[in-house]
Every structure is written in structure tokens, then in C-alpha cells.
Amino acid sequence: MNIMLQPPAIDLTRPLSIAVLAMGGQGGGVLVDWIVALAESQNWIAQSTSVPGVAQRTGATIYYLEMIPARADAAYPVLSLMPVPGEVDVVVGAELMEAGRAIQRGLVTPDKTTLIASSHRSFAIQEKLVPGDGISDSSKVYEAAEAAAKRFIAFDMAVLADSTGSAISAVLFGALAGSGALPFGSEAYEATIRAAGIGIEPSLRAFAAGFERTQADAASATPPAPPKPASAGKLYSTLASVGDAAFDALVADARTTFPASLHGMIAAGLRKVVDFQDVGYGREYLDLVAGFMRLERGSDPALTRAAAKHVAVAMAYDDVIRVADLKTRASRFERVRSEVLAKPDQLVYTTEFMHPRMEEVLGTLPAGLGLWLEGKPGLCKALDRVVNRGRRVQTGTIRWFLPLYVLGGLKRFRRGTLxxxxxxxxxxxxxxxxxxxxxxxxxxxxxxxxxxxxxxxxxxxxxxxxxxxxxxxxxxxxxxxxxxxxxxxxxxxxxxxxxxxxxxxxxxxxxxxxxx
Incomplete structure (x- = not known):
């Protein structure tokens, strides 16, 4: 008797695939957990995997998800563990250059991929190492995205996250909902956030901001444009008074001395040098820059503009006193806490790497004493063996905060140093x-x-x-x-x-x- 074996029925339904690229601290894992929970709440089967990057800006973590509607016969699908170039439906980049890397990897294709990315930048190590301006051109990513993606959604999601008191992952979740790339309503997304039970209200605000911005951009039919870099003129468009009589007197003098086209740069320079030293140092800065106004020839004061920028940088040089001052400022501790998303009851310690040379020590001494020690090469060499060692110090501890705080307070004596x-x-x-x-x-x-x-x-x-x-x-x-x-x-x-x-x-x- 012949028995005919029937080939097994193969369901060729294609799952939806999503790749998320995020750095440490951006909530990529939270975003992926939300997407998985969202799919499962809608009777879909979802699977996620991740490949960690290497330490922050040398590589992002790549999360990959696949999801498919659950079958009535309860058969469980076989889902992939990694993205296949040309087969990804949605790519989410928590930072602009991560979107660019996804394009390079072939994960973004014009026939199917919706590319969602925040337009803000967290500069890579290689960008920071370049002696000059090593920042990559964001416009190149926009051009590539417009050509490579079926739909490109980009705006500054970090700003929205800050303004709503949440993390960028919630804004990305809102952008995903607003894109319509997944067949779920916005109510299901919001219910997923509530079900997670952590940071519900801020996350919902950030979600709504991302959702509304995505839909508004879609309605305008205008392709995303790379943000223009901030300039000193935009940061300080006018020479504004601050309520300090001595500083405001400098501002008033600068308004009458320099044309309005220079006020932005002068304002930035004046704030920099006064913060570095004192108001008297600000007067010196204005006098130096004003000397170039007398040398101008035409309507464009290019010489004075260059002086306003570079004289301020030259006057506010980095010395031991400046470094100690910056490392012990309350604003720095607050910034670090906000960057790591620390809660009010959590302790945060920052470990600094400090490697002073004897040259820096001599420069901090009174000019006469510093010159005398320089004339003793044997003594300097012996002292260098003591100070010229790499140290890892925690500025949040009394042991290191106090010495650095005292050292930063020595700026009142800076004018007398070598x-x-x-x-x-x-x-x-x-x-x-x-x-x-x-x-x-x-x-x-x-x-x-x-x-x-x-x-x-x-x-x-x-x-x-x-x-x-x-x-x-x-x-x-x-x-x-x-x-x-x-x-x-x-x-x-x-x-x-x-x-x-x-x-x-x-x-x-x-x-x-x-x-x-």
C-alpha cells in the first residue's frame, strides 16, 4: 500500500521588522520593550534581540524586532534574530549619525523602509579627536536618507524630550505611532506606556509631542531639512544687561562702540572673559577689540569680528585654575545628573582623570617664584616625578572637591602668575x-x-x-x-x-x- 506524504503547509506571511539604533542612556531598551509589549497587547507575536555596541560613542547598540499576527491554530512562527539588508520595514535612530550608519549597512531601502531619526548630534570619538573641526556634515545624512528611505522622518527629539521632562525613547515611540508604520492606533501606544508603570506622565507628554510633530510634518509635505548650526549671534543676539552694575556698564559702552552686526559676537566674547576672570578683564577685552575698529576700511568689519572672537578665546585660556573652577561648579554637577537621568535621591559620583605636568604647576605660581624654579632643572625634574602622574579623582567627595574648589578660587591671583x-x-x-x-x-x-x-x-x-x-x-x-x-x-x-x-x-x- 502506497502512503502519500503531504508536504507541510508553510505560512508565507512576512513579519514586520524593526531595527533600533541607540546609544547608552537613550532608552533604546525601553523603546524596544514598549514595542514588544504593544505588539503582544494587540495579539501579535513579537521577538527582540540586541547586539551591544562598544562604550557609548564608539558604537551604538542595535536592537532588532520582528512581529507577526498570532495564528488561530496557535502555531508559533520562526522569527529572525538579526536584520537582513533590504528587508527592514522601520529603522529608528536615536541620533542622526546612527541613521546614517543604518543606511551604510543597507538596512534602509526606498521600496519599504520608514526611517525615523532624531536630528540632534552626540559627537563621535573620531569627531572629537580631530584638531580642527572634525564634525561630520549632517546634510549628507539628510541627502542619503531622502534617497535611501521610502519615508524619512527627522526632527530634534532630544529638545522635545527635555521640554517634556522625559527621555528621547518616549518621543521616538510617539514618532513611530505618528508615522503609521505599524497597524496600531495611538491609544494602544499610550496604554502600553501606562502598563509599564514607570514615569507615566512625562512619557505620555513626550509621546504626544513626538506624535503631534510627526503628523504635523507629514501634513506640511515638506522634506526634513538639517538644522542650522548655532552661532554666537543667535546665542547672544544683543548685548543684554544682567543686573550687575559693573557688567552692565560694559554692555552699555559696547553698544555705542561697536555696530549692531558685531553685537552678537561681542556679547559672547564679553561673557566668556568675564566668567574667566572678572569685570576688569572684560574692560580689557573691549579695549583690545575696539582698537581694531579704527583700522576698518569698508562696511563689513571683518577685522573687528575676527578680533572679537579670537581675542576672547586667547584671553580665556585653559589653565589649572580654570580647570579646577569648571570641575567644581554646581552647574556641572547638575548637568551630569541630568545626563545620566539621576533621581533626586540617587548619588552620582564623577571620576575625573587628571594628569598635571610640572609646567602647569609652575604656571600657577607667582611669576617670580615660577621663573626661579624653572632655573633649577634638577629640582623641577624631581618635583615632576611627584606631580606628573595620572590620577583618577572623584570630585563629588570632600577629599578632592575641597582642594579643587580652593584651587579654582585662586583666579583672583591669576594676573600675577607665570x-x-x-x-x-x-x-x-x-x-x-x-x-x-x-x-x-x-x-x-x-x-x-x-x-x-x-x-x-x-x-x-x-x-x-x-x-x-x-x-x-x-x-x-x-x-x-x-x-x-x-x-x-x-x-x-x-x-x-x-x-x-x-x-x-x-x-x-x-x-x-x-x-x-
Whole structure:
């Protein structure tokens, strides 16, 4: 007797697939749990997996979900554990560049993928390591997303999360609901948040904000546009009084001295130097910048604008006193607590890595004493072995907070320190060169002021930047009078910023030497 075996019936129903890319602290796990709970509450079967990234900004965690309606015969589906390029229905990026990475991985396709991303940036380690401006161009991600995704939804969800007192995961959940990518009503989403039982009211506010913004953007039919970077003019569009008589007197003087087009930059610079030292230091800043107003030639005060920006940076240099002051400010402790989403009854300790060199110690001493010690190389070498060691300290403990707090309070004596004396000498020589050059080569004088961007940071970073700056500025007088002098000086600055070791600068300087 022949027995005919029937092939098993295979259900070819395709599950919905969702990939979520999020960094630590952004609530990616919470978002995924919500989506799974949402699907199950609607009689769907859902499965989620995750692949952790490496330590915050060197890699995000990738969560992957698949969901499918439950069958009447209670048969359980076989769902995938990882996304397949070209087969993902929804991609959610908790930060803009995570959306870009999803596109690179092939997870976003124009025939099926809805791409949802927050437009804010949390800069990657590689962006921060570049000596110059290493920030990636957000507009490139927008262009790629418009081409790669079936639908692209992007806006600053971090701002909405902050304004509603919640986490970005709740705004992303609202954007997902507003997109209509999943076949569930908004009431089911809200019920999922309530059922979780944690942070219900703030999460519902953030959810509603994300939902409403997504639907409003869809109604406008305008494609998402990358946000414009903030500028000093936008941060401080006017020279505003603050209620302090001495500071307000500086503001009033600046309003009459400088044209309105410079008020934003002057306001930013004035606040920076006064915060660094005191109101008297702010008066010195305004006097230095005003000196360049007398050298202007046309309607565009480019020389004074460059001075307003870079003189403030030069005056508010990073020294031991400044670092100690910033690390012990109440506003910093509050910022750290908000970043880690600490509750009021939770203790948060910040561990700092501090590695002072003997040069920093000498710079903090009175100028005479510092010079005397510098003249004793044997003694300096012995002391360097004591201080020049990496230390991990907790600024939230009495043992370390008090010494740093006292050190930060020494800024009242800063003008008498060896470091300040040298900074002023270096600064004045640079400004004298710019002023003397302006009379015969205005554009080169502007480039000389802009070159100060090479000097930044603290300790070894500052030393490397100052060395490159000195090498670039040394060439400036020989470029005066050339039609391309300013252009070449800016090329030298760009070369100096392209690598830490200075190899590109060596090559650029060698090129300049061939025609000088």
C-alpha cells in the first residue's frame, strides 16, 4: 500500500521588522520593550534581540524586532534574530549619525523602509579627536536618507524630550505611532506606556509631542531639512544687561562702540572673559577689540569680528585654575545628573582623570617664584616625578572637591602668575602683528587673527597647538603684500589642523618656502 506524504503547509506571511539604533542612556531598551509589549497587547507575536555596541560613542547598540499576527491554530512562527539588508520595514535612530550608519549597512531601502531619526548630534570619538573641526556634515545624512528611505522622518527629539521632562525613547515611540508604520492606533501606544508603570506622565507628554510633530510634518509635505548650526549671534543676539552694575556698564559702552552686526559676537566674547576672570578683564577685552575698529576700511568689519572672537578665546585660556573652577561648579554637577537621568535621591559620583605636568604647576605660581624654579632643572625634574602622574579623582567627595574648589578660587591671583604673564606677552605680540599688517594687507591681518584657532585645549594639547601657531605666524610677515598671502596663511592653518603630529604643516611650510 502506497502512503502519500503531504508536504507541510508553510505560512508565507512576512513579519514586520524593526531595527533600533541607540546609544547608552537613550532608552533604546525601553523603546524596544514598549514595542514588544504593544505588539503582544494587540495579539501579535513579537521577538527582540540586541547586539551591544562598544562604550557609548564608539558604537551604538542595535536592537532588532520582528512581529507577526498570532495564528488561530496557535502555531508559533520562526522569527529572525538579526536584520537582513533590504528587508527592514522601520529603522529608528536615536541620533542622526546612527541613521546614517543604518543606511551604510543597507538596512534602509526606498521600496519599504520608514526611517525615523532624531536630528540632534552626540559627537563621535573620531569627531572629537580631530584638531580642527572634525564634525561630520549632517546634510549628507539628510541627502542619503531622502534617497535611501521610502519615508524619512527627522526632527530634534532630544529638545522635545527635555521640554517634556522625559527621555528621547518616549518621543521616538510617539514618532513611530505618528508615522503609521505599524497597524496600531495611538491609544494602544499610550496604554502600553501606562502598563509599564514607570514615569507615566512625562512619557505620555513626550509621546504626544513626538506624535503631534510627526503628523504635523507629514501634513506640511515638506522634506526634513538639517538644522542650522548655532552661532554666537543667535546665542547672544544683543548685548543684554544682567543686573550687575559693573557688567552692565560694559554692555552699555559696547553698544555705542561697536555696530549692531558685531553685537552678537561681542556679547559672547564679553561673557566668556568675564566668567574667566572678572569685570576688569572684560574692560580689557573691549579695549583690545575696539582698537581694531579704527583700522576698518569698508562696511563689513571683518577685522573687528575676527578680533572679537579670537581675542576672547586667547584671553580665556585653559589653565589649572580654570580647570579646577569648571570641575567644581554646581552647574556641572547638575548637568551630569541630568545626563545620566539621576533621581533626586540617587548619588552620582564623577571620576575625573587628571594628569598635571610640572609646567602647569609652575604656571600657577607667582611669576617670580615660577621663573626661579624653572632655573633649577634638577629640582623641577624631581618635583615632576611627584606631580606628573595620572590620577583618577572623584570630585563629588570632600577629599578632592575641597582642594579643587580652593584651587579654582585662586583666579583672583591669576594676573600675577607665570602662566598669565606669558599668555599676555604671547597675545600682545600676535595682536601687534595683526595691527601692523592691517595697514598694508587687510585680508592677511584678518587671517592672522583667525590663526589663533590653532591654540586650544590644556596641557600637551595646548603646547602642540601653540607650537603650530608660532610656526604659522612666523611666516605671516613674509606673505604681506602678496595677492594670495591671506589665502596661503589659511592653507597653513588648515594643514596644521589636519593631523596631530604636524606632518601636513611641515609639507605646507616647505611649499611656501619655495616662493618666498
Amino acid at each position: 602662566r598669565h604673564k606669558r599668555e599676555v606677552t604671547h597675545r600682545d605680540a600676535w595682536l601687534d602683528l595683526a595691527r601692523n599688517t592691517a595697514a598694508k594687507d587687510y585680508e592677511l591681518a584678518v587671517a592672522i587673527l583667525e590663526a589663533r584657532r590653532l591654540v586650544k585645549g590644556y596641557s600637551d594639547t595646548h603646547a602642540r597647538g601653540a607650537s603650530k601657531f608660532d610656526r604659522v605666524i612666523a611666516v605671516a610677515p613674509r606673505l604681506a603684500g602678496r595677492a594670495d598671502g591671506a589665502q596661503w596663511l589659511r592653507r597653513l592653518c588648515k594643514a596644521a589642523l589636519s593631523d596631530e603630529e604636524g606632518k601636513a604643516l611641515d609639507g605646507a611650510l616647505a611649499t611656501v618656502e619655495t616662493f618666498l
